[in-house]
Amino acid sequence: METAAKKRKCCYNKDWESTYLWVKPIQGSSDRVFCNVCQTDFSVSHGGEYDVKRHRKSASHTKRVAQKEASQSMDMFLLKPKQDSNIDKVTAAEITSVYHTVQHSQSYRSEDCGNKLTSILFPDSEIAKKMSCGRTKAASIVTDVLAPASVEICLGELKTPVVQDLPSDKKAHTPFFSVASDSSNHGKTKLFPLSLRYWTPELGLKNKILDFYEDSHESAATIHQQITSRLEEHGLQLDMISAYTADNASVNYGKNNSVFQKLKADNSGIIKANCMAHIVHNCAKHAGDRLNIDIDLVVNKIFSHFSVSAQRTEALKAVFSFVEEDYHVVLRHVPTRWLSLWPAVQRLHESWAAIKSYFLSLGENQCPKALWQLFKMDQDGEGQPLELQAYLAFLKNTLKIFHDVVLLLEGQDGTVCEIYDLMLTLKTKLQQRQMDSFFGMETTALIQQFPEQRAETIKQDFSNFYKAALNYLEKWYDFTDNNYQKNVACLALKSKFTFLQLSAAVEVLQIERKVDMDELYEEYCVTLPQQQEIVERRASVAEKWSVLLKGTKTPNLTAVASFLISIPITNAAVERMFSLMTAAWTVQRNHCSVELIKSEIQVKTNFEYSCKEFYSYALKQKALLEAARSSKKYKAKRNT
Template identity: 30%
Template sequence: MKSFDINQQLITNTMKPSKEKDEIAAAEGTLVYHGVKHGHSYLSQQCLINVCKTIFASSTVANNLSCARTKATSIAVNVLSPCFTQHLLDDLKKSSYFSLLYDASNKGNAKLFPFCVQFLSATGVRKGIIDLIDDADESAIKIFANAHQLLLDNGLDIHGLTALGVDNTNVNVGDNHSVYSLFKDEVPDILKGNCYSHILHNSVKHAHRVLPIDIEQILLSIYSHFSRSAKRVNELKQYYEFYEQDFKERIDSQFFGAACRYRLARLPIDKQNMLKTSFIEFLSKIIFYENIEALTWNQVIQCIDMLKIKGLNEDCLFDEYTNIKSMFKTISDQSIPISDQVQAFVKKQNDITVTNICDDVTDVDDDYSTGAKRVRSDQLWMLLLSLTKSPNFKKLICFLYSLPCSNAYVESAFSQMKHLLSDKRSSMTTELISAELKIRLNSTLSCTELYKYILSSEDLLRAIKSDEKYTFKRKCV
C-alpha cells in the first residue's frame, strides 16, 4: 500500500496540465527572445534560468523552466528566427514590388553577405533581412547566383524586383559585367539603387583635392575642440536650438537677409509677393512636410514614363488620382489631426501594437515611434489607399517606396553583427548569427508582447515543446 502511494505521488507530480505546459513553453521562448534582443550570451541565459528557479521557488512555471545553451540555441535558430522571417515574407508577397539590398563584410575568417529587402507593407515601408550567406567568393557571378537562388528558395517573384540597393563598386553596378548587369538580363527594367550616402562621400573626397584648404584637418580640429569639454558641447547645442528658432522666426517674419530684401525692392510689388510666397511654400512643403496637395498629374506621368511600370491603366489612374486628392482634402478638414488618424490606422493594421521597448538595441529607424507628432508619407499614402479603391495608384506607390535611397540598412546589420561577434562570443556559427540577426531586425514586438503572442500561437507553442527543434535529432531521424 505504501508503494502504491509513492507511485501515485510520482505520477501526479510528473503530469502537468496543458495550460501550465503552454506557459512554460512561452516563458522559455520569451527568455530566449529577451536574451537575443538585449545581446545576452547563452551562458548568461542559462544562469538566469537558475536564478529564476531560486527567487521564484513557489512558482510552478519557474521551477519547470529548462532552457540551457542547447535548447536556447535551438529555439532561436529553429523556432523564433523562421517565425519572424516568414512573417516578413508573407508581408512582402502581398506587395507588388520589392528591392534587394546586400553588402559584404569580413568577420574573422568568414566573408558574410546579409541579403535584405525593402517594400511597402500595409503599415508603410518595411525592411528586413532574408538570410545571411557565408561565401568567400566575391565575384559578380557568384553573388548573383546566391541572390537568385535566395529569391527562388523563398518563393519571391524575380519580376517584382525593382532595384538593387548596393555599394557603388564595379562588381555590383558596373556596366559591363556586374551583379546589376546579370540581373538586368532577367529583369530588363531593374534600377540601380545607388547609395547616395556613398556618392556624397566620394564627391566630397574628390572635391577636397581642389580646395585651397585642408577640410579634413579643420574638421578634426573642430571635433577636438568640442570633444574635450562638456561645457563647449552644451554651448554648441544651445547654438543649434537658437539657430532653429531663428530660422522659424525668419519664415514667420518673411526676412531672408538684407541682400535679398534689396534685390526684391527693385522688383514690382506683385513680383515680390509672388517670390516670397513661392519660397515660403517651398520651405514648408519640401523641408518640413511633403504635401500631397502639391502633387500634379504631370508629375505622375513623368514617374510612369521614367519607371516604365507595366500593366498600368492611365485612364483609370487619373480617376484614382483625383479621388485620392479629394480624400486627402476630406481627412484634412476633419477635427482630428492627420497624425492621429495615421497612427490609429497603423495600430489597426497590426494585430499587436508594435512598440519596441528594447531601447538598448538600436533600431534602424523610428518606424513605430508614436511619441512625435509627425506624419510619415508612406503611412499617409497607405491610409489614403485604404480609403479609396485605387489599384493602379497603389501599384505606382508600391514601386516608388520599394526603391532604396541608401545602403544604410545593410550597414546596420553589420553594426548588429559587431555586438553579436564579440570576444566573449567568438564561437558562434554562421547559422546562429543569421538567426539572431533575423530576430533582431525582423521582429518589432517588445519582450512582454512576445510572451502574449506565443501563448496565442499554437504553432509556436508546439514548436518550442517539440523535439523537432533540435537539429541533431532531426539529422538522426
C-alpha cells in the same frame, strides 16, 4: 513428367492483430502488412504468419522497439499538453526569455543561469518552476524556431495582395520589394546580408533581413546567382523586384558585367538605387582633400595622441580646468563612417583654447611635428588667431550642411520622392555660399585678423572647397530632366499632384504594363478630395501614402505607391546589419556559427515587438509553441 503443384499465395489474417499489436493491413493489397513500429511494409505472400514472426526478430525491428520503449520511459519527465494547463505559458515564457537574451545581446550562459535562478527567486510560481532553457536549447530556439518564424512573417506579408476583398473581376498586386546586399569580413569569413524593403498601406514601410550567407567569392556572377536562387527558394518572384541597392563599387553597378546588369536581364524594370549617402559623404571628403590643411590628419593625430596615454589625458584635463572649461573627450574620425567627421571637428572647435594651450605647452620637441607646424605661430602667447582655428570654424559651419543631409538620407523612412529636392537644395546652398563668399560669421571675423594677403589666400582656399564640392556633386548626381527622381518628386505629397504628373511617374518607373492606366485614373479621382488634407499632415511620405490609400479599393494606385516607396535611397539597412553582426560576434563569442549570428540578426530585425509584447504574441502562436517544444529543433535529432 509430372509437374509440381503451384503453392498457394498467403494473405493477411486479421487475427494476427491480437497477437502482433504493431501490424495492420494495407488497403488494396491483401498480401502485404504495415509495421507501425518500423513505419514500413513487408510481404506475407510466401510464409504468412511466419513472415510476420521473421520480421519481429529482424535487427531493425528489434532496435526500433527498444528505442520506442526508451522514449516512453522518458514521458514522465516531459510536460504533457493534455495534462498540464500551463504548458503553453511555460513554453511562451521560455521563448520570450530567449527573445529577451537576443534583443539585448546577452550571452546564453546568462540565459541558462537566469532560468535556473528564476525558480529559486519565485518559488510560488508554477511557470517559473517548470521553465528549463539551457544554452543548447536557447540557441536551438533562436536558429530553428524564432528566426524561421520571423522570415515566414516577412514572406507572408510579401505574398499577400496589397489590396484585399476586391471584386472577382479585379486583381491586386502583391507588394513590390527592393533588394539590398553588400559584403563584410569577419576574420577570414566573407558574409553577405540579403535585405528586403517593401510597403503596404496597412503595414507601412518595412526593412527585413531575408538571409545572411557566407561566400568566399565576390564576383558579380556569384552575387547575382546567390540573390536570385535565395529569392526563388523563398517563393519570391524576380519580376516583383523594384530596385537593387548596394555600395557604388563597379562589381555592383558596372556598365557591362555587374550585379545590377545581370538582375536587369532577369527583370528589365529594376531601378538602379545608388547609395546617396555615399555620394554626399564622398563629396565632402573630396572637397576637404583640396584644402591646404588636411583636417582628417589633424583630427586623427590629436585623437591618437590622447587615446594611447592616460597620463596625457590627465594633463589635458588639467589644461581644461586652467582655462575654466568643462572637459570633453576628443573624438575620433573614421573615414568609412559617414557621420563622424563633423562631430570630431565641432569638438575640436569647442575645445580650441584648451587644445591649443596643451600642445603649445609641450614645446617643439614633444609635440608631434605635424601638429607643431600648425600651433607654433602662437608660441609667444600673444593669442593671435591661427590658420587651424579659422579652418576649424569654417568646417564646423560648412560640414554641418553635409552632415544634416546624410542624417536625412540614413533615416529609415526616407523615400526616392524626396531625393531630387534634397540634392538640389544641397547644391543651391553650396552655390549661394560660393557666390556670397560666405564662410560663417565666426570664420569671417577670424579671417579679418590676418594680414590682407594671408586672409585672401585663406578665403580663396575656402572658395575652392565650394567649387570642388559642386564639381563632384554635378559629376555623380544627375540634375537634368532625365533623372527619374525628378519626375517622381511630385509624389512626395508636399503638394497636390495631377494625373499628368502621376502618369509621367508611372512611365519613368517603367511599370505601365503592371497597372491599368484607365483604372488608375478612376482611382486617382477617388483619392483626389483627400489629397489636400494629406498634404497638410506632418508625417513621412510613406505614412502619408498609408493614410491616403488605407481602406480604399485602389489596387493600381496602391501598386504604384508600393513600387515607389520600396526603392531605397541608401545602403544604410545593410550597414545596420553589419553593425548588429559586429555587436553579436564579439571576441568572447568568436566560436559562434554563421547560422547562429544570422538567426540572431533576423530575430532582432524582423520582429518589432518589445519583450513584453512578444510574450503576449508568442502565447497566441500555437505553431510557434509546438515548434519550441519539438525535439526537431535539435540538429543532432533532426539529422537522425
